Amino acid sequence: MNRRPSPILEHGIVAAGGPLLVFSLYLVFAGHNQPGGGFAGGLVAGVAVVLAWSAGGSQTVRRIVPIRSSALLGAGLVVAALTGFGSLFAGLGFLESGYLEISIPIIGKIKAGSTLAFDVGVYLVVLGMTLGLVRALGEDRPDEKGAM
Numbered sequence: 636m637n638r639r640p641s642p643i644l645e646h647g648i649v650a651a652g653g654p655l656l657v658f659s660l661y662l663v664f665a666g667h668n669q670p671g672g673g674f675a676g677g678l679v680a681g682v683a684v685v686l687a688w689s690a691g692g693s694q695t696v697r698r699i700v701p702i703r704s705s706a707l708l709g710a711g712l713v714v715a716a717l718t719g720f721g722s723l724f725a726g727l728g729f730l731e732s733g734y735l736e737i738s739i740p741i742i743g744k745i746k747a748g749s750t751l752a753f754d755v756g757v758y759l760v761v762l763g764m765t766l767g768l769v770r771a772l773g774e775d776r777p778d779e780k781g782a783m
Contacts, residue, residue, distance in 0.1 A: 647690075648686050648690040663751075666751075676761075680758070684700065684766055693774055734749075
């Protein structure tokens with residue numbers, strides 16, 4: 636499909652893409668204590684991918700995110716599953732939250748929960764699914780390349 640790229644859309648995506656990804660990461664890391672989490676963060680990152688696709692097409696998305704969507708989906712499922720089984724090995728119930736508190740000299744105490752690892756897994760699954768959908772729906776079919 637031949638189309639003229641919109642310079643306004645392209646520059647808008649360049650300006651908005653970085654803040655969207657930073658906000659998505661904020662949602663992931665703040666999600667176990669505040670509203671947000673892996674699903675909401677993954678959706679926001681997915682919006683950045685869809686906007687990049689709308690500005691430059693599938694080739695732009697492949698250039699920006701060279702990772703296969705199936706690799707992101709698989710990694711996310713493995714991280715989420717290991718989080719669940721990790722709590723069993725720690726003597727807790729499946730997917731029961733465990734906390735680790737570390738004292739760093741300059742920063743102070745940092746408390747991290749197993750929910751953060753689960754949120755990262757969900758984030759990767761949602762981002763991989765969005766990436767797979769954009770790549771599947773955005774590709775030109777071989778029989779349509781010469782049409783109109």
